[in-house]
Amino acid sequence: MEYEISLATTMAISVLFALSLNLITGFCGQISLGHAAFLGVGAYTAGMLAKAGVPFLLTLPLAMLVAGALGVIVGFASLRVRADFLAITTMGVGFLFVGIVRQQDALGGEMGISAIPDSGMSKLVFMLFAVAMAAAAALLSAYVRRCWMGRVFSAIAEDEDTVRVMGIDVPRFKLTAFALGTALAGLAGALYAQHLKFIAPDSFGFIESITVLSMVVVGGIGSVIGVTVSAAVLSVLPSWFQVIGTYKLLVYGGLLFLMMRFSPGGMAALVKRIFHPDRWGAK
Amino acid sequence: MLFVELIAQGLIQGSIYALIALGLTLVYGLLRILHVAHAAFFTLGGYIGVMVANQTGSLAAAIVAAMIIAGIGGILVFRLCYQPILHQPPFVPLIASIGLYIAAEELFRIIFGPSGLSYKYAFLQDQVVLFGFLRFKLAEIAVMLGSAVIIGVLSLLQTRTRIGVACQATVSDPQMAESFGISLQKVGDINFFVGSALAAFAGVMVSVLNNMVEPTMGSVPSYKALAIIVLGGLGSVRGTLAAALVLGVVESFGTIYLGHYLDRNAIAFAFLILVLMWRPQGLFART
């Protein structure tokens, strides 16, 4: 059972992480290529605190706080630059995070941090806890999308200038999206650190940022259900792909490409197309 | 003396960046997509270069073959992968491109093996001493001169020939260019051919410099070139050139004097973020 529990935990953390990016990129249209940095901020915060003797449950809100605060700072960048420029800027943030952590002896430098103290939960309970967190994030996402804020988000995603002209305080909403999304990423990071008990800078690099963006996009950008399913599937795909062995990454990259090439709306669109063929084509 | 050497090394690195980033900028200028998979042609160039050179013993043949094959590959990528999704929001081609790049890197590994290939013959490995104290590998000089010549010829072609002018017009306003009979497809073909061929040239030269090609050799250039075209003001050829050289020099000094605080990639991106916060349209963009 332990293997299944471990996989389920990985799944739950990935879902949480992907939903956090979905808030920023999916709902609010701000593309981020450096989201793994916030996973890292959460993981390092929680890891260091746990090593300092802070109880596990207390590390979670602190990790969210630190990640969210940094997220707001990066959010300011989104006020200054847009679209492709923002994508590259966030990518830079990702590289900067890894570059800085690498050089900090206090954070374990290149060696990372290992032997992170146990949460005290059994593996099963921890898995259930992670699943509960992911479910909460999904509910929060669904709620955000329905409320006024979510509508402003999607309006910003559609056409920022028009929203601005309407007299809505666009910066405030963008920063909120960043704060929410990065804080959730921080939570995912804290769970990640606890799950693997070992973190190193390389785990939060560009590849990880791309992976999570893929989860969002493959699921269907902005679709809570789609993103949840795709994050769950894609996160354990590498383990299943052991069968395919050496062709794993080829399949993974190919899948990403084919999905975008033939169904850019992700799985959500694909499913809609299969079940409601008549609605397809209407925008 | 050290100062001059560091500048020179920065320019060598910068001209490699320039060769790669130019293709990216051509594509971005025309189609407004970030063509991450571009770096695959850099790697492809390296592999073709090594294989052809080891077969024929001629570096010139290797360069020509690499550029032509990569160029054709570029056209195929444009037609089969990007053209059908051009009307989608920008993240779609971006992610497709990333997927394509990951798959390409893996294909190289599966086909050519994970540990890379080296040249059987020593090309351009002799040392040259300039001004009595600047010591270079012949290959380093070749990279600098080669890129200067190629880029010079290209910019001449771009401004002096009808096709070049047509390409520029298309970048400036694709719809109007069509209204004057210029086919987007043809211009796309040309841009992808030229851009990929340039990347392949860079790939051959880098493989000569390092005497090695490996499946992952494109990954650093891929995102660094993205940073460069942003610095250069997305789509501006002159800006890209300047940004590539500036970044090369900044890195050259950075690795020596900042190396203990930040690694090379982080330096490049710290520089990028600073510049963007200061000038959101890029360093050399006209506003």
Add this chain to the structure above:
Amino acid sequence: MLRLEGLSCGYGLFRAVSELDLNVPRGTITGLIGPNGAGKSSTLMCIAGHVDLQAGQVMFDEHDIGGLPATERVRRGIAIAPEGRRLFKDLSVEDNLRVGGMIHKADLFKADLEYVLSLFPRLGERLGSLAATLSGGEQQMLSIGRALMARPKLIMIDELSLGLMPKMVDLCYDALLRLKQDGMTILLVEQNTDRVLSVADQVCVLESGRTVWSGTAADARKDPELAAAYLGLR
């Protein structure tokens, strides 16, 4: 020469123009007028092949060109000087004109250039300048000149006088009359109704994507109701 039959066009589900009928006889100037958002520019862009044709036909020289790509339409003889001019800003004036004549052999360029410069001598002084550096009037001249380089049978000009100094507008209209003398067919979209009525042979008035009036310019001037309602004439 150009005949629109029940033309409807727009983007996606949005319909900009509904069932427009229009006939532009050879060698005439036709004015297309109406308030903002009436669908005038969309009509021109649809004829040029940039706005989706949703219903109806675009007949040119007795051929239905509705399904042809934009690149082919210019070869058939339709050139456009679009709204906002849309010059190739990074190119010189000369290169803009060169692009205009791209569908023809390079050795025709010189003669065509001379013809355009005879219409707009001001451009001759600015041949080497970047298009972006031109004044508004010069830009409009270049836009028309660029279209002429394609040796069209029909030239479509959108918002000819918008934002121009009166003197520049005069120069442009003089050029139009000369073009007409040389046998050119012109489809003109214009806000400045006075000007259109002074040169046009016939006008078509659009409102909210529909034709509300069409006829000769002389009739238009005579119709008091029309003049008051749509043409802003007093």
Add this chain to the structure above:
Amino acid sequence: MNHKKLAVAVTAALAMQFGVPAWAEVKIGINVPLTGFAAADGKSALDGAKLAVADANAKGGINGEKIELVIYDDQASPKEAAPAATKLIEKDKVVAGVSGSYSASTRAAAPLFQAAKVPYVVAYSIHPDVTLAGNYVFRTATMGEVQGRAGAKLSSTLGKKNVVLITLKNDFGQALAAGYKEAAPKFGVKIINEYEYGIRDRQFGALISKVKSDNPELIYASGYYFTAGPLVNQLRAAGITVPVIGQEGYDSEKFIEIAGAASEGTLVTTSLDRDSDSPVTQAFLKEFRAATNAGADMVAASTFTATSIAIEGLKKTGGKGGEALRKAIETGTFSTPIGKLTFNDLHEVNKDVQVQIVKGKAFHRHSVISDPVLLAPPTKAK
């Protein structure tokens, strides 16, 4: 032949008698990076492990039972290594594990093997935390710090005082640098400057210009063959002729291929001595070439060794894993291609450091550093 068949039949009959699954093969699990940036080392490691298993199976396996190697790709990433380790333990029920991977992934896997009480033999990952996971984890590689100390001693043996360090910025390079810096004062070696580079760097022009102006007598540069090849090549091209000391990361024919003529004279502290007169080493080198048509490198030799040690242990316990196997490995002495090995109380390996030099496009013996005090790996007490 007949003997063997009979033996197998008897074992089978006995096994059925006692209700043990009769044809169960003895399973050894291995995590290696087959894809991603470390794929080249992963391939070498896997080749080494496969050879060890094939050797053992050819000699009759364990009590007549065949050994099966269960292979999982970990991409050298902790994220992939953790589920792979869990799967090896849980699903495949391996009796022993081998790490043919880097430190990051090995550190993620080691605690899982420890918790499941499955002995885990680590081939070439050098991070100190690996063996701290617990008493079921063994390591056949010389730790980074130890190798760094050996490097410092070698520098002084060569009579060089002023040294520049060029350090690969990852756990491997940092551990080496730490060991070197620790031991350098003892040997009167002065570090006049230190530079760092990233694992993706292949162009070192700027760094080399600066090194040249430092005018060192010796360069101690950490790296893997794919970084060291271009580095040494470019050092020589820039006219720097002082000796270069590398470590086991250099230890691959690929290094010589990439650096070309510039590789001549490069010194490497490693665990594989090509000129060893030990029959085990020579047999390994020969068999590896026969099996893969390529020369063995340190990674292959170490993973072969780690796998062999697991197999030797299993032979002693008759295929039983768990505590019995742990004790067997703990107390055993093993003849391996990288020398005679024993483990200390922290399950670190006690062995000499081999110094190889590139001569005539091949690695040859330069010297052996055997200084039990200097080379003592950390113990439990420390």
